Amino acid sequence: MAVEGQGSDLVQVVALLGAAVVAVPLFKRMGLGSVLGYLAAGLAIGPFGLRLFSDAQAILHFAELGVVMFLFVIGLEMQPSRLWGLRREIFGLGAAQVALCGGLLTGIGILWGAPPAMAFVAAMGFVLSSTAIAMQLLDERGETSTPAGQKIVSILLLEDLAIVPLLAIVAFLAPAASDTGWNQRVIDMALAVGAIVGLVVAGRWLLNPLFRLLAAARAREIMTAAALLVVLGAALLMQLGGLSMAMGAFLAGVLLSESTFRHQLEADIEPFRGILLGLFFLAVGMSLDFRVIGQAWPVIMGAVGLYMAVKSLGIYMIARVLKADHREAITRAALMAQGGEFAFVLYSAAAGVGIFDAQTNAILTATVILSMALTPLLTLAVRRLTPAGSQSMADVDTADELSGTVLMIGFGRFGQVASQALLARGFEVAIIENDTEMIRSAADFGFKVYYGDGTRLDILATSGAGRAKAVLVCIDKVEASNRIVELMRAEYPLTRLFVRAFDREHALHLIEAGVDFHIRETFESAMAFGQAALVELGVPVEEAAEITDDVRRRDEERLELQATGGIYAGTDLMRGNVPRPGPLTQPKRHGQVVCGETATPLDEAQLPERAPQRA
Structure with a gap:
C-alpha cells in the first residue's frame, strides 16, 4: 500500500509538471500568455477535468508560497528610498482606488438585494486584485519598472495591506460579535504590531551578519536554505501576527534590498518562485467548481460581468482624475479588473463568522476565479484594440527646410x-x-x-x-x-x-x-x-x-x-x-x-x- 501511495503521489507530480509543460508554451505561442495556460492546465487535470486531483484547495494553500516568494523578489527591487518615493501612489492612488471601487461594488450588492454587511464584504473581496496575475502579466510584457507599471505595483501593495483592516472589519460585522470580542481584537492588533517590529529588527540588524557568516562557510546549498528560511520565516511571522504572508515576504525583501547579498538571494529564490507561482495558477484553475456554476450560473455570470465592469470603471475614473492618459487608464483597468487570491481569505473569514452561508461563499469564490481566468484575455483584447497613444508635440519642432552639412x-x-x-x-x-x-x-x-x-x-x-x-x-x-x-x-x-x-x-x-x-x-x-x-x-x-x-x-x-x-x-x-x-x-x-x-x-x-x- 505504501508503494501504491507513493506511486499515486508521483503520478500527480508528473501530471502537474506535464500539464504546465504542454499548456503554457502552447498558450504563449497563441499569444494568450502563460497565466491562462496555467489556468487551463489546472482545469484540465482538476476535479472537473481528468480528475487526477480531488483536493484543489490543499494544493492552492501550498501554492500560495509562490505568491509569497514573488512578493519577496519584488521587495528586493524596492529599496526603502524608492518605496518612500512611491508613498503618494501607495497611500494616495491605491487608497483612492480601493475606496471608490469598494463603494461602487457595495452599492451593486445592495441593489442586488444583499444585506449591507454581506454586500460590503463581497465587494471588498473583489476589490483586492490578484497580485500574482497582475504582476505576472506586467512581467511578461516588461512593464514592471515603467512609471505606469510602478503605479500598478503601488496599488497592489496597498491592496495587500488592506487585507489586515478588512479582516478586522469582518470580525466586527460578525452577527455573533460581543463585548468580549474587543479584548481579542486589541490582542490581535498588538500581535500584528509586534510581528512587524520583530521583522524590521531582524531584517535591519540580524540578517546581514547571518549571511556574511554563511557566505564565509562557502556552502552554496546553505545559502539557498538560508534564503528560503528568510522568506518563509518572514511569512510565518506575519501569519502568526494575523497579517498577510505575502506582505511579510515583501517587507523582508525591502529590508534586504540594500544588502550586498541581494543578487545572490534573488538567484536562489527565483527557481522556487517560478515553479510555485505556476503551481498557484494551476491550483486556481483546479478550484473552479462546475457544480456551483451549473447550479447558479445566471448569478455567477451576472456577478462576474457586473463586478468586472463596475470595478474597471472605478479604476479608469481614478486614473483619469489623477492625470493618467486614456491608454494607461484603460490598460490599468483591464489588468486589475479581477478579484484576487486575498478574496478567498476574506470570504472564508466571513463564512466562518456567519456573514456568508456556504452557498454564497461558493458563488463568490467561483466569481473571483472566473474573473481571474478572464483577465489575460481582457488585457490581450485591450492591447490589440487600443491604438498606441499619439505622441505629444509640445515643445517639439518639426523638420521644415533644414540645412546642414x-x-x-x-x-x-x-x-x-x-x-x-x-x-x-x-x-x-x-x-x-x-x-x-x-x-x-x-x-x-x-x-x-x-x-x-x-x-x-x-x-x-x-x-x-x-x-x-x-x-x-x-x-x-x-x-x-x-x-x-x-x-x-x-x-x-x-x-x-x-x-x-x-x-x-x-x-x-x-x-x-x-x-x-x-x-x-x-x-x-x-x-x-x-x-x-x-x-x-x-x-x-x-x-x-x-x-x-x-x-x-x-x-x-x-x-x-x-x-x-x-x-x-x-x-x-x-x-x-x-x-x-x-x-x-x-x-x-x-x-x-x-x-x-x-x-x-x-x-x-x-x-x-x-x-x-x-x-
Whole structure:
C-alpha cells in the first residue's frame, strides 16, 4: 500500500509538471500568455477535468508560497528610498482606488438585494486584485519598472495591506460579535504590531551578519536554505501576527534590498518562485467548481460581468482624475479588473463568522476565479484594440527646410555618440528623430533635434537630404533603415550615405544597396572589449592590438567574400541554406581554446540555425 501511495503521489507530480509543460508554451505561442495556460492546465487535470486531483484547495494553500516568494523578489527591487518615493501612489492612488471601487461594488450588492454587511464584504473581496496575475502579466510584457507599471505595483501593495483592516472589519460585522470580542481584537492588533517590529529588527540588524557568516562557510546549498528560511520565516511571522504572508515576504525583501547579498538571494529564490507561482495558477484553475456554476450560473455570470465592469470603471475614473492618459487608464483597468487570491481569505473569514452561508461563499469564490481566468484575455483584447497613444508635440519642432552639412537620422545612443566628433569639428549637423521624448531629453543637454520620420520622402526633402554632403542613418530598426537607404539611393544618389547596420545580414544588404559606409552597431565596441580582455589576461599590448587588427581584417575579407559571392546575401545567409565558406586558415586548438594568432574569426554563417548571431 505504501508503494501504491507513493506511486499515486508521483503520478500527480508528473501530471502537474506535464500539464504546465504542454499548456503554457502552447498558450504563449497563441499569444494568450502563460497565466491562462496555467489556468487551463489546472482545469484540465482538476476535479472537473481528468480528475487526477480531488483536493484543489490543499494544493492552492501550498501554492500560495509562490505568491509569497514573488512578493519577496519584488521587495528586493524596492529599496526603502524608492518605496518612500512611491508613498503618494501607495497611500494616495491605491487608497483612492480601493475606496471608490469598494463603494461602487457595495452599492451593486445592495441593489442586488444583499444585506449591507454581506454586500460590503463581497465587494471588498473583489476589490483586492490578484497580485500574482497582475504582476505576472506586467512581467511578461516588461512593464514592471515603467512609471505606469510602478503605479500598478503601488496599488497592489496597498491592496495587500488592506487585507489586515478588512479582516478586522469582518470580525466586527460578525452577527455573533460581543463585548468580549474587543479584548481579542486589541490582542490581535498588538500581535500584528509586534510581528512587524520583530521583522524590521531582524531584517535591519540580524540578517546581514547571518549571511556574511554563511557566505564565509562557502556552502552554496546553505545559502539557498538560508534564503528560503528568510522568506518563509518572514511569512510565518506575519501569519502568526494575523497579517498577510505575502506582505511579510515583501517587507523582508525591502529590508534586504540594500544588502550586498541581494543578487545572490534573488538567484536562489527565483527557481522556487517560478515553479510555485505556476503551481498557484494551476491550483486556481483546479478550484473552479462546475457544480456551483451549473447550479447558479445566471448569478455567477451576472456577478462576474457586473463586478468586472463596475470595478474597471472605478479604476479608469481614478486614473483619469489623477492625470493618467486614456491608454494607461484603460490598460490599468483591464489588468486589475479581477478579484484576487486575498478574496478567498476574506470570504472564508466571513463564512466562518456567519456573514456568508456556504452557498454564497461558493458563488463568490467561483466569481473571483472566473474573473481571474478572464483577465489575460481582457488585457490581450485591450492591447490589440487600443491604438498606441499619439505622441505629444509640445515643445517639439518639426523638420521644415533644414540645412546642414550633415543630416543625421535618429538620435538614440548610437547617434548621440556619432554626432560628437562632427559637432566638435564645427560641422553643421541637422538632426531628425521620431521619438518626442528623446527630442525633449536631448534639448535638456543643449541639442536641437527636430521631429521627422526619415522613411518618408517628403520629410527627407524638407530635412535637407538633397543639400547635405552626407546623410547618417543611425536608427536601430532594420526595415526603416532599409527604406531610408532605398529612398536616398533613388532620389539623392550623389549624397554620401553612412548607415548603422544591425547585424551581419543587414550589413550584407547595405553593401548590396551600395551605401558608402556601414558599421555593425556592436562590432567595434566588441573588438575593443576583446582587446582589453587580452591585455588584462597578460597578453602584451602590441600583440593584443595585432590580434585584434588581424581579426578585423579577416572579418572584412570574409564579409567581402560573402557579398561578392551573391549567394551569401540576404536572408539565406542566416538560414543556413547555402554552402558555407571555407576558413581562410585552419585554427589551432588547445582544449577549448583557439589560438589568436592563427584562428579564423567566428562566422555567423557557420553557426547553427538555432543560435543566430546579431553581431
